[in-house]
Amino acid sequence: MGPMTKIEPLGAVRERVLASLRQEIIAGRLRPGDRLVERELADRFGVSRVPVREAIRALVGEGFVHFETPRRTVVRRLTANDVKELFELREALEVYAAGLAAARATPKDLAEVQELLDLAAAATEAGDAETITDVNSRLHDRIVAMAGNNLLTASLEPVAGRLRWMTRRNEEWPQLLVEHRELYEAIASGDPARARAHALAHVRTNYRSTVRHLFGTELDDGDTAQLGDGDVTCVESGDARGESDAASEPGPEGER
Amino acid sequence: MGPMTKIEPLGAVRERVLASLRQEIIAGRLRPGDRLVERELADRFGVSRVPVREAIRALVGEGFVHFETPRRTVVRRLTANDVKELFELREALEVYAAGLAAARATPKDLAEVQELLDLAAAATEAGDAETITDVNSRLHDRIVAMAGNNLLTASLEPVAGRLRWMTRRNEEWPQLLVEHRELYEAIASGDPARARAHALAHVRTNYRSTVRHLFGTELDDGDTAQLGDGDVTCVESGDARGESDAASEPGPEGER
DNA sequence: GTCCGCAGTTTGGTATACCAAACCCTCCGC
DNA sequence: GCGGAGGGTTTGGTATACCAAACTGCGGAC
Structure with a gap:
């Protein structure tokens, strides 16, 4: 066997x-x-x-x-709408996962995350972008894993690559670190509601900075407020312009 | 040949x-x-x-x-844990989708759902299980589609089959119909929080009855109370109770 | 009687070959 | 000159063949 x-x-x-x-x-x-x-x-x-x-x-x-x-x-071409959809999915799944994590985390889980936070801190201080990106990915993976739902983990896995793809240039590492620490604290406190709140704030911050780096535009406030209250439709401010090669073909993907 | x-x-x-x-x-x-x-x-x-x-x-x-x-x-063997994970995923995604749907639904969307509700009502009255299952599936699909997020839709698609697989024997159709109507009303009202609340209640009801039918056992209250209603604002939802690991002890059996 | 090992079999992974639909480009007719 | 028909080309889908690893079962050694 x-x-x-x-x-x-x-x-x-x-x-x-x-x-x-x-x-x-x-x-x-x-x-x-x-x-x-x-x-x-x-x-x-x-x-x-x-x-x-x-x-x-x-x-x-x-x-x-x-x-x-x-x-x-x-x-695939990466449009502003793609980014929006990806971050909405993160909102749905990672926020939910954070809540479960707060309820289910074991001391061992927490210690592992703590360790990753230390690594992230060191890398941030050193300005080692490669390591930061990697550690941050693992951090998110761990938190989702702490939710103890394999299906949830599996649902996020297919988009993990794309996520790294689009967030690797993000350079607001210190802010990221602070938010990760807060999220960790919230989960460690065992309060699902608090964990969810921090996870939500984190995803949205990340969304904003990602859009800023990818498209060079700011988001309207409404763009990240779909969930709680009313929502505005979406970004669609000129989509993936920025792809220099979009010339050959007007990309019918104005989808949506 | x-x-x-x-x-x-x-x-x-x-x-x-x-x-x-x-x-x-x-x-x-x-x-x-x-x-x-x-x-x-x-x-x-x-x-x-x-x-x-x-x-x-x-x-x-x-x-x-x-x-x-x-x-x-x-x-694959269907364990109690599988069912739990599937319904948690539904909670995360369908609740979120319901919130977006309330914010984004167009009159045309609503009309379509209304129509499906009528079909469901007719089938329920006629006791046509086949049709009910089918219509209910389409109903859920439509609601998720109303969220206007293709990625969200795609994330739910892989589990749609399994879902139908495990819920097709559910026979509490009248209750299902009532909940669907309430969910529809909430979405139509344009209030995301209300839509989310109804979606959450619906998924959990469905979870309970599915477990009852598949395994013939009742759920502990704790099993569906891991987190609050999942509203962004994180108001209420005081159940921070540490319910360590509800991860269950699913016997690999679970099928006939 | 039990256990270990070897050979035959099973089975998924990979390579190669063929097919038909879609694409492209030329050439003919106007 | 221009447009459409036609044939060659490209390209993904499918079929067949071969390979290596893993499983199975039988037989011999202790």
């Missing part, structure tokens, strides 16, 4: 291709709108089309790629 | 296999724990293994199936 979690050696090629493509998209070597052609990629990686197919389908699931037309697979 | 006698849209074989397998699982012809073997299924459907592979991966994504060990793919 071998370890049931050992699925590593299998699907190695697919995993390698998947990781490479995802990395290229995140790093910007594959830009929004670029096509993904099975044969071409298979040749480039020196593998057959089958694992490439599966990797592409996985990327579609992660939201990095989409089927533009039946035979045309491209890297 | 000549070439394919039927000329179908793209990915037709995969879709057909996927739909068939999902249906067999939902209908119970494939029972939890049953294995899915590529070759065997390929033979049975008279297709090659490739589309079967992809259908199986899709089913994994939908949560109907999982990789038990590297070479062993089985129909």
Whole structure:
């Protein structure tokens, strides 16, 4: 009876291709709108089309790629609306998770988060962007994990990559650190309502700064107030302009 | 065996296999724990293994199936914990969606929901379980769609099948109808907080009756009270009680 | 009688080949 | 010159074949 979690050696090629493509998209070597052609990629990686197919389908699931037309697979364009939807999803899930975490967290969980906070603090002080991004990701993952709901975790996983993709340039690290600490305190206090409030504030702050960095525009107050009270429709202030290459095709994605 | 006698849209074989397998699982012809073997299924459907592979991966994504060990793919067992996680996810997403829907719903949206409610009422009166289940599903879909967030919709989609799977035997239709009507009224009133409150109550009622039908047991009050009503403002919701780990002790059984 | 090991079998992963629909570009007719 | 028809090309979907790892069961050693 071998370890049931050992699925590593299998699907190695697919995993390698998947990781490479995802990395290229995140790093910007594959830009929004670029096509993904099975044969071409298979040749480039020196593998057959089958694992490439599966990797592409996985990327579609992660939201990095989409089927533009039946035979045309491209890297997804990131519109202002995409960002808004992503952060709304975070609001729904991470706020809920924070509440559960406050109710269910074990001392061990809390210690782990505490440790990550220390790492984040050190990296912030050192200005090590790479590490900060990484630690912050793990911090959020841990908090969601503390909710003890695998399905919740799984629902957030597909967007984790996109999230890192769009927030990696955020540079308001000190503010982020403060908010993470407050969120931790709230969860540690065991008060779900307080934890939710801090999680909500954190997601919204992050939304604002992300939009600022991605699009260079400020959000109207209404844009982050959908939840509590009335809501305004949305940003749509000129979408993804900023993509220099959006030239070839007007991206029908004015969707919405 | 000549070439394919039927000329179908793209990915037709995969879709057909996927739909068939999902249906067999939902209908119970494939029972939890049953294995899915590529070759065997390929033979049975008279297709090659490739589309079967992809259908199986899709089913994994939908949560109907999982990789038990590297070479062993089985129909997922439905544990009490699975049900709990699913309903928590619904709480997080549908409650949030209801809030957005109240803020964003158009008269056209509302009219459509109204129409579905009428259908549901008729089916409930007629006791047509099949139709009721179907209409109720569409009702929930519509409400989530009214939130105007594609990502939110997409996040709920993978679990929609499982949800129908586990709730189709629920027979408290009249109560369901009442709650749906109340939820509709709340959304139509344009008050997000009220819409959220009704959505929350509805999900929890549904949770209780689903557990009752699936496992024949009642829930402790604590099981559905992890957090407040989830309103942003974090008013009320004083149940900060530490209920350590309601994570349950789900016997791997749970099915017939 | 039990346990270990080896070989046959099972089974998912990958590679290669073929097909049909969509795309593209040329060329012919006006 | 311009537009549409036609054929070649591209590209994803499917089928078939081969491989390696894991499982199974049988037989021999103790």
